[in-house]
Amino acid sequence: xxxxxxxxxxxxxxxxxxxxxxxxxxxxxxxxxxxxxxxxxxxxxxxxxxxxxxxxxxxxxxxxxxxxx
Amino acid sequence: xxxxxxxxxxxxxxxxxxxxxxxxxxxxxxxxxxxxxxxxxxxxxxxxxxxxxxxxxxxxxxxxxxxxxxxxxxxxxxxxxxxxxxxxxxxxxxxxxxxxxxxxxxxxxxxxxxxxxxxxxxxxxxxxxxxxxxxxxxxxxxxxxxxxxxxxxxxxxxxxxxxxxxxxxxxxxxxxxxxxxxxxxxxxxxxxxxxxxxxxxxxxxxxxxxxxxxxxxxxxxxxxxxxxxxxxxxxxxxxxxxxxxxxxxxxxxxxxxxxxxxx
Numbered sequence: 001x002x003x004x005x006x007x008x009x010x011x012x013x014x015x016x017x018x019x020x021x022x023x024x025x026x027x028x029x030x031x032x033x034x035x036x037x038x039x040x041x042x043x044x045x046x047x048x049x050x051x052x053x054x055x056x057x058x059x060x061x062x063x064x065x066x067x068x069x
Numbered sequence: 070x071x072x073x074x075x076x077x078x079x080x081x082x083x084x085x086x087x088x089x090x091x092x093x094x095x096x097x098x099x100x101x102x103x104x105x106x107x108x109x110x111x112x113x114x115x116x117x118x119x120x121x122x123x124x125x126x127x128x129x130x131x132x133x134x135x136x137x138x139x140x141x142x143x144x145x146x147x148x149x150x151x152x153x154x155x156x157x158x159x160x161x162x163x164x165x166x167x168x169x170x171x172x173x174x175x176x177x178x179x180x181x182x183x184x185x186x187x188x189x190x191x192x193x194x195x196x197x198x199x200x201x202x203x204x205x206x207x208x209x210x211x212x213x214x215x216x217x218x219x220x221x222x223x224x225x226x227x228x229x230x231x232x233x234x235x236x237x238x239x240x241x242x243x244x245x246x247x248x249x250x251x252x253x254x255x256x257x258x259x260x261x262x263x264x265x266x267x268x269x270x271x272x273x274x275x276x277x278x279x280x281x282x283x284x285x286x287x288x289x290x291x292x293x294x295x296x297x298x299x300x301x302x303x304x305x306x307x308x309x310x311x312x313x314x315x316x317x318x319x320x321x322x323x324x325x326x327x328x329x330x331x332x
Binding site: 015016017018021022025029032033036043044046047048050051054055057058059061062063065066067069 | 145146148149150152153155156157159160163165166277281282284285288290291292293298302305306309310312313316317320321324
């Protein structure tokens, strides 16, 4: 049982290290899925807009981490 | 001539797998040197067999999932995985956290295994001076290292090759594995000269770009330039990362100046 919990914890660690980054990524994806189709008329701009959103999430996350440490 | 998309898939799988293979090799070498090669290599071989069975069992199941669903799920996992790598590489390059040091990890691992060797463990069959018996700790440590790093390699291959490019992605990973295992046989030391942070930077950039691309495909967003958009995304993430490293460095310099001024 302990081995299974440890393996699951290791697998979780592969994807999640900083909770705020994970939340930021998931929030961006939800915005892309549900808000973009309503506010961005041209389909070709939705992908680049998602990239910009994720880039901002990453930039803000590393800056905040640097200031904290 | 191979398309830019195909080359990107091979390169992404090669570089990402290279990092994972180096990490697994470090542990297997540390176990082999301290606890004996037989158990270490058997543990590693067990890990490879486990991964092969997992791939054979789970592989066909992937083909039954609708393509857009698969692209969306793989894209989300890639974004979580790739941006985590990119974040760490930026923080390391900016001096916020220490660089990954395979030599230090090797020393720590060998010290821990030697310490375990001096304590009575289980059935007492763990001494390197008793090579005829299998060393359970060595088996488990090698098995775990190969399985965990190997799972990452499988995930990377599936993710990078999600658009019908599994074979090129697998080729990239195989080349990386052959290179690292060959180097491991020759040097018998951890591959400390691999510029791991630069690799993580490159791989994080590529995996994040693939992630955004597949999520876009899964949500049926038409990409400008179709597959070529992938190169634009890689360039975009690279640019954002470089700007982030500069911002992190200046933020740290400002903090250092402020604390010097306060004294």
